[in-house]
């Protein structure tokens with residue numbers, strides 16, 4: 001499928017009237033805020049986006065975004081590739097949403113002075129919110145797993161099982177000085 005560039009900004013009312021669907025990309029270098037929070041943005045973000053008016057007349061835009069990033073594993077310190085993936089549903093009809101008490105179903109989108117929404121900012125916010133609090137490899141993939149496991153066998157370190165990551169540095173020193 002052809003990848004179109006997602007527009008930077010769009011009038012959501014006009015887009016909903018036309019029932020616009022987008023399948024496209026946001027180029028990796030357009031995601032500067034996200035890039036500043038990870039090692040790097042590995043590739044363009046793939047975006048699916050639909051604009052429509054729902055049965056109560058609320059203008060809605062919803063979609064999904066997938067974006068690969070490189071982060072540092074908090075356990076072993078090596079770089080790892082992670083696929084950020086998230087879905088969202090927004091509406092600019094803040095008043096209607098409040099009247100119908102649908103706040104839990106939509107995020108509110110602010111319009112700029114041209115009556116447009118900043119699509120890039122919204123989608124980038126969603127990607128940032130989907131970042132893991134602690135990035136780490138799965139147990140099988142992480143080179144530090146074997147080390148942690150071998151340390152678990154040591155009775156002296158049994159009490160550290162509850163929080164092995166914070167203590168890993170200490171344990172490595174301990175292990176090295178013992179060997």
Ligand SMILES: [Zn+2]
Nearest residue numbers: 073076137142
């Ligand atoms: Zn790791």
